[in-house]
Amino acid sequence: xxxxxxxxxxxxxxxxxxxxxxxxxxxxxxxxxxxxxxxxxxxxxxxxxxxxxxxxxxxxxxxxxxxxxxxxxxxxxxxxxxxxxxxxxxxxxxxxxxxxxxxxxxxxxxxx
Amino acid sequence: xxxxxxxxxxxxxxxxxxxxxxxxxxxxxxxxxxxxxxxxxxxxxxxxxxxxxxxxxxxxxxxxxxxxxxxxxxxxxxxxxxxxxxxxxxxxxxxxxxxxxxxxxxxxxxxxxxxxxxxxxxxxxxxxxxxxxxxxxxxxxxxxxxxxxxxxxxxxxxxxxxxxxxxxxxxxxxxxxxxxxxxxxxxxxxxxxxxxxxxxxxxxxxxxxxxxxxxxxxxxxxxxxxxxxxxxxxxxxxxxxxxxxxxxxxxxxxxxxxxxxxxxxxxxxxxxxxxxxxxxxxxxxxxxxxxxxxxxxxxxxxxxxxxxxxxxxxxxxxxxxxxxxxxxxxxxxxxxxxxxxxxxxxxxxxxxxxxxxxxxxxxxxxxxxxxxxxxxxxxxxxxxxxxxxxxxxxxxxxxxxxxxxxxxxxxxxxxxxxxxxxxxxxxxxxxxxxxxxxxxxxxxxxxxxxxxxxxxxxxxxxxxxxxxxxxxxxxxxx
Numbered sequence: 001x002x003x004x005x006x007x008x009x010x011x012x013x014x015x016x017x018x019x020x021x022x023x024x025x026x027x028x029x030x031x032x033x034x035x036x037x038x039x040x041x042x043x044x045x046x047x048x049x050x051x052x053x054x055x056x057x058x059x060x061x062x063x064x065x066x067x068x069x070x071x072x073x074x075x076x077x078x079x080x081x082x083x084x085x086x087x088x089x090x091x092x093x094x095x096x097x098x099x100x101x102x103x104x105x106x107x108x109x110x111x112x
Numbered sequence: 113x114x115x116x117x118x119x120x121x122x123x124x125x126x127x128x129x130x131x132x133x134x135x136x137x138x139x140x141x142x143x144x145x146x147x148x149x150x151x152x153x154x155x156x157x158x159x160x161x162x163x164x165x166x167x168x169x170x171x172x173x174x175x176x177x178x179x180x181x182x183x184x185x186x187x188x189x190x191x192x193x194x195x196x197x198x199x200x201x202x203x204x205x206x207x208x209x210x211x212x213x214x215x216x217x218x219x220x221x222x223x224x225x226x227x228x229x230x231x232x233x234x235x236x237x238x239x240x241x242x243x244x245x246x247x248x249x250x251x252x253x254x255x256x257x258x259x260x261x262x263x264x265x266x267x268x269x270x271x272x273x274x275x276x277x278x279x280x281x282x283x284x285x286x287x288x289x290x291x292x293x294x295x296x297x298x299x300x301x302x303x304x305x306x307x308x309x310x311x312x313x314x315x316x317x318x319x320x321x322x323x324x325x326x327x328x329x330x331x332x333x334x335x336x337x338x339x340x341x342x343x344x345x346x347x348x349x350x351x352x353x354x355x356x357x358x359x360x361x362x363x364x365x366x367x368x369x370x371x372x373x374x375x376x377x378x379x380x381x382x383x384x385x386x387x388x389x390x391x392x393x394x395x396x397x398x399x400x401x402x403x404x405x406x407x408x409x410x411x412x413x414x415x416x417x418x419x420x421x422x423x424x425x426x427x428x429x430x431x432x433x434x435x436x437x438x439x440x441x442x443x444x445x446x447x448x449x450x451x452x453x454x455x456x457x458x459x460x461x462x463x464x465x466x467x468x469x470x471x472x473x474x475x476x477x478x479x480x481x482x483x484x485x486x487x488x489x490x491x492x493x494x495x496x497x498x499x500x501x502x503x504x505x506x507x508x509x510x511x512x513x514x515x516x517x518x519x520x521x522x523x524x525x526x527x528x529x530x531x532x533x534x535x536x537x538x539x540x541x542x543x544x545x546x547x548x549x550x551x552x553x554x555x556x557x558x559x560x561x562x563x564x565x566x567x568x569x570x571x572x573x574x575x576x577x578x579x580x581x582x583x584x585x586x587x588x589x590x
Contacts, residue, residue: 007474015429015473016436017466018454026463027470030528034471037529038418041487044494051489052496054320055306055545059570060352073353076346083346091213095440104438109449 003031117279119185119333123226126173126184133166133173133184137228140186144230144277151275152252153268155191157231158198162186165228182340183226188278190269191232192239193324194313195219198229202315203237203247203265206460207441216313217348218282218324218341225340230278233268237462238432239284239317241265242292242534245525246464253521256298256561260518263293263534266327270297273327280328280337284314286321287420288514288538291550294327295513295563298552300334300580301327303538305571306545307352309338310345318427319350321420321542331551331581335359338573354571362574367582368402370575373506377413378537384516386556391512394553394564394583398510401586403579408502408509412494413540417532419495420539422475422488429472435460467528496544503569508579512537513550513563537565547573551580 008027012019019027052058061070076082086092089102098105125131141159148154169184189195192202194212201207215223223229236246244252244267252267254260255275262271266283270293273281283290285303294301302325309324316322326337342356374395379388399405437443437456444455461469475484502509515536524531541548546567553564564583568576 003474008470011470011474011477014477015469016433016450016453016457017461017469018458019466020458023463023466027467030467031471031474033529034421034532035474035484038422038484038488041415041418041422041491044412044415044491046487046490046494049490049493051486052493053489054350055496055570056350056352058496059305059545060307060354062353071349073344074346074349087213094213095210097437097441097443106438107447107449107452 003028003035116276116329118330119182119279119336122185122279123179123181123183126169127179129173133169133228134163136184137162137166137186137230140230140277147275147277150253150258151255151271152250153233153272153275153277154188155201155232155234155249155268156199158195158229161198162228162230165223169226169228180224180226181336182222185227185279186230187222187227188230188233188269188272188281189219190235190266190281190283192235192284192315192317193219193282194315195229195232198232200232200315201249202239203235203249204460204462204465205248205442206435206456210440214313217310217345219313221341222337233266233272233281235268236265237465238315238428239265239286239289240428240464240468242288242531243519243524244268245521246462248462251521254297254518256559257518259520260560261296261521263296263514263518265289267293269327270294270299270301273297273299273329280326280333282324283327285323285325285542286317287424287542288535290325290327291538291548291563291565292514292535294550295561296518298561299327299329300331300549300551301325302334302338302549302573303541303547304338304342304573305547307350307354308547308571308573309341310348310351312345312347316431318424319431320427321424323542331549331577331584332360332363334549335363335577352571357574359574359577363578363581365578366402367579370403370508370579371406371506372398372403372579373406373408373502373509375408375410375413375502375509375511377410378511382515382533382536383512387512387514387516387562390554390562391510391564395510397586398579398583401582406506408506410498410502410540412491412498415491416495416540416543417536419488419491420535420543421471421532422484423492423543425468425472426475426485427472429469429476432465432469464528492543495540499540499544499546499567507568507575509567511565511567513565514538517556517558517560517562541567546570547576549576549580551584553583
């Protein structure tokens with residue numbers, strides 16, 4: 001599977017990246033070289049192998065229980081301010097590039 | 113001031129009033145000011161916070177109160193770990209002005225245990241890299257040879273300990289980012305089991321692979337830091353509810369009779385001859401200490417790097433979607449929202465970060481998900497089974513940490529694949545979630561350090577540390 005200019009443009013779009021012409025050319029070259037290397041995974045027959053998304057469902061769980069009950073230790077009551085207080089409004093806004101003091105401000109979304 | 117202070121030295125000299133935490137912190141800051149301009153390990157210093165903490169420790173000592181285990185110990189933190197009120201950049205321009213409103217659990221636990229947090233350490237942008245040359249600020253130079261990289265991505269964390277600008281540091285390890293720089297800089301670096309140390313407050317790169325862990329000058333100090341930061345944290349649902357042993361007490365148990373696995377897959381082509389010789393000599397030393405050396409096979413090892421670069425980049429592409437210029441960090445000026453997102457990310461991220469976002473987005477995109485992402489997840493199962501099988505027969509596995517010693521600055525910056533291969537012996541532990549340590553095991557003919565890596569079973573850091581400690585002591589005595 002060879003990555004094309006069109007693929008690079010499509011994926012950049014999905015990833016919300018613009019990329020300069022120079023960056024696109026470099027990306028095309030690098031993605032092809034990396035994916036070629038990754039292609040060696042196809043040497044392995046994995047038809048009967050289960051995928052592994054994470055480590056946490058295999059180790060450190062309560063093995064005396066079944067299914068999601070194995071993670072019972074990580075469950076808490078579904079209540080407001082369950083583990084810690086929410087950040088105060090002003091603290092939550094403090095790092096924002098633009099605010100009106102109440103909301104995050106962004107450029108206009110809907111043109112009329 | 114004496115070199116290579118240990119945590120116990122510091123605590124006892126403060127308790128016995130031979131020094132104060134404040135004087136010690138000042139000493140470290142003056143050393144940082146003297147040495148760091150040539151090394152570049154620090155991005156931000158937090159003297160006010162450090163001196164306030166030191167004053168608390170000194171007040172306890174003056175009152176004759178018992179001191180906490182890390183009392184007055186100068187510790188510095190990789191800049192992907194958030195610190196309340198102290199700028200945290202993740203090595204990226206996109207977080208150049210970010211002041212976190214809360215502390216990472218590991219940092220909070222260190223301070224509760226008496227540690228003095230000196231500042232924040234340079235790293236590859238969002239921990240993506242193996243040389244710290246991807247820092248958006250400046251590269252870090254290896255204290256052992258300033259023409260060489262310190263490794264990465266936790267290059268600042270390794271260099272700060274090696275140059276004695278901190279007694280211990282925290283790093284993060286997603287594919288080797290603690291162990292590989294520890295090896296390159298000649299210090300101890302430990303990646304714990306997945307779930308052992310809370311990642312609350314660790315800026316996410318690849319959530320199923322990210323770990324927080326310590327660097328130190330000795331295995332014992334690494335064990336002391338691990339003991340402090342380990343254990344269940346309700347703020348991180350992936351932190352496991354598994355009891356934390358007293359790692360320091362466990363260190364002194366005998367290693368005689370332990371089975372040490374050696375896998376030929378970690379000694380194949382690409383391994384530098386001098387590194388091979390040093391690691392083989394280290395394994396011989398373990399045999400002399402009474403360990404039984406057992407050949408094991410980890411047959412899927414050659415597939416670890418391709419598996420890793422799919423899983424890690426796929427997760428990164430999702431995790432880094434949050435940097436959009438709205439709530440924090442850099443924002444590009446633009447009159448339209450969609451353009452603002454793009455220009456913010458274009459201007460805020462460096463090339464390697466963009467490359468990984470692109471690769472991960474591609475691997476997850478319609479039509480490629482099965483061929484790449486699902487395939488990699490299946491191979492991850494095979495890699496994990498390799499270790500499970502081996503650990504039915506051995507207690508730990510010994511291997512090189514990295515295939516070479518520290519390379520030159522600039523040597524691999526234009527070849528991403530060559531850079532990725534620097535992690536060939538470390539990514540496996542992240543994929544399987546097992547603990548791994550790198551402990552110095554000699555030098556090459558240019559006096560560049562070499563690291564011995566020791567893997568253990570899930571949640572069995574105690575045995576990993578015990579073997580590393582025995583090796584360290586045995587190596588020093590010989």
